[in-house]
Amino acid sequence: MPESNSTDRHFGNHDGDRPTQDARPAQNIAVLGATGSIGTATVDVINHLNVVDPQNRWCMRSASGHRNLNCLTQMAQSVQDAPAHLILSDAQAAADYCPPPELANAKVSVGAEALVEAAIDPAIDIVVAAIVGRAGLESTLAAFEHGKRVALANKETLVVAGPLVRERIEKSGAEMLPVDSEHSAIFQCMGTCSSKPKRLILTASGGPFRTWSTDQMDAATPESALAHPTWEMGPKITIDSATMMNKSLEVIEARWLFDLPADKIEVVVHPQSIIHSMVEFEDGSVIAQLSPPDMRLPIQYALTYPRRLPCQSPPLDRTQTWDLSLEPVDRERFPALDLGFEVARVGGTAGSVVNAANEQAVGLFLNGEIRFTDIVQTCRRVLENHSYQSDPSLETLLELDRWARKETLRCCGQIA
Ligand SMILES: NC(=O)c1ccc[n+]([C@@H]2O[C@H](COP(=O)([O-])OP(=O)(O)OC[C@H]3O[C@@H](n4cnc5c(N)ncnc54)[C@H](OP(=O)(O)O)[C@@H]3O)[C@@H](O)[C@H]2O)c1
Numbered sequence: 001m002p003e004s005n006s007t008d009r010h011f012g013n014h015d016g017d018r019p020t021q022d023a024r025p026a027q028n029i030a031v032l033g034a035t036g037s038i039g040t041a042t043v044d045v046i047n048h049l050n051v052v053d054p055q056n057r058w059c060m061r062s063a064s065g066h067r068n069l070n071c072l073t074q075m076a077q078s079v080q081d082a083p084a085h086l087i088l089s090d091a092q093a094a095a096d097y098c099p100p101p102e103l104a105n106a107k108v109s110v111g112a113e114a115l116v117e118a119a120i121d122p123a124i125d126i127v128v129a130a131i132v133g134r135a136g137l138e139s140t141l142a143a144f145e146h147g148k149r150v151a152l153a154n155k156e157t158l159v160v161a162g163p164l165v166r167e168r169i170e171k172s173g174a175e176m177l178p179v180d181s182e183h184s185a186i187f188q189c190m191g192t193c194s195s196k197p198k199r200l201i202l203t204a205s206g207g208p209f210r211t212w213s214t215d216q217m218d219a220a221t222p223e224s225a226l227a228h229p230t231w232e233m234g235p236k237i238t239i240d241s242a243t244m245m246n247k248s249l250e251v252i253e254a255r256w257l258f259d260l261p262a263d264k265i266e267v268v269v270h271p272q273s274i275i276h277s278m279v280e281f282e283d284g285s286v287i288a289q290l291s292p293p294d295m296r297l298p299i300q301y302a303l304t305y306p307r308r309l310p311c312q313s314p315p316l317d318r319t320q321t322w323d324l325s326l327e328p329v330d331r332e333r334f335p336a337l338d339l340g341f342e343v344a345r346v347g348g349t350a351g352s353v354v355n356a357a358n359e360q361a362v363g364l365f366l367n368g369e370i371r372f373t374d375i376v377q378t379c380r381r382v383l384e385n386h387s388y389q390s391d392p393s394l395e396t397l398l399e400l401d402r403w404a405r406k407e408t409l410r411c412c413g414q415i416a
Pocket residue numbers: 032033034035036037038039064065066067068069089129130131132133135136153154155156179180181231232233234235236237295
């Protein structure tokens with residue numbers, strides 16, 4: 001991990017480490033990406049747990065925001081115990097930030113390196129990895145290296161560096177608890193049986209373009225791609241859902257999370273987003289996990305595992321007729337799926353390259369620079385243009401991430 005050179009700013013008396021009078025065991029949580037869709041839902045869950053689990057003190061001890069620092073303030077003000085540490089990962093946005101008086105005792109750290117500091121803080125029990133994209137990699141890896149329980153939303157860490165994550169967990173004894181609803185579902189289904197699964201079946205909503213032709217998708221606007229039919233999420237994952245690159249990233253995530261080869265993973269389309277995924281066992285039994293599409297359930301389970309506590313997510317409405325359909329993915333209209341399976345099969349540097357190309361291409365699409373269907377085609381081209389290595393170091397993966405972003409710009413005619 002890089003040596004820390006983050007900047008700390010001190011406002012007030014900075015008594016975050018003062019022993020508390022409260023004798024209840026504390027669950028000290030670092031929410032990295034507290035201002036995002038998963039981050040704000042996590043804050044909601046923490047507040048809820050303090051109601052339904054009063055024998056523990058659920059505490060957001062540290063919280064990070066990047067650009068949306070008003071939201072960081074709101075999150076920090078909404079919890080029972082004010083965070084002892086605020087991380088402002090974007091130095092430019094941090095320049096004008098001044099915490100309100102009730103947060104004056106918090107330590108404030110600025111810069112990306114401060115995310116690593118927060119992740120390895122000995123006072124932290126659980127790290128919620130909720131930063132979007134490759135930006136969450138170093139802090140998530142650091143949390144694994146330091147033996148934390150990691151509630152993992154940042155799937156990109158496993159996509160880029162799955163084997164390095166597994167290595168760190170083996171050495172440190174860290175716990176990896178999935179937050180992605182599909183992987184949480186599989187994790188819950190596997191808990192019902194001690195045998196290795198025969199197959200994992202990931203469900204996909206199909207996104208907003210499930211029934212669109214390729215010609216229609218060619219002309220898709222950012223607004224239409226951002227209108228997800230069942231989930232409210234941040235913009236990057238919402239576009240990934242529309243291209244089905246999100247499902248590809250999830251196939252790669254599942255490959256490393258559950259240490260199963262790609263040919264034991266399948267994807268089916270389930271537009272209602274009620275069955276979150278399934279596991280098939282050797283005897284042919286298929287176990288599924290069902291709940292309404294609400295991320296507070298998998299987030300809470302990752303925090304409280306192995307305990308199950310009442311959740312804010314509403315129960316399934318059993319007074320209505322259930323319409324639960326499963327259909328195969330049309331891989332011609334959604335070529336991202338083949339790409340994801342290929343990356344899951346070959347591993348090595350492929351994940352880092354495809355992830356970076358996708359992040360860059362999604363940005364270009366949102367800025368109106370490329371067509372919707374160019375996103376996946378560009379990822380394929382960039383993957384094919386790179387020099388594959390089977391057992392790369394972290395430095396090589398980061399170097400290739402930088403290369404793939406530039407190569408994406410080149411392939412899209414943005415630079416010479
Ligand atoms: N949303 C979901 O339902 C869902 C479901 C499953 C998995 N996930 C995964 O969870 C992760 C977060 O997704 P999301 O939907 O919550 O995204 P989001 O709403 O866009 O939030 C992203 C978070 O990351 C922060 N951030 C952005 N760029 C950053 C950078 N360069 N350095 C540090 N922090 C940065 C943002 O800060 P600011 O807002 O302050 O700029 C925000 O806190 C993704 O990996 C996604 O795939 C999300």
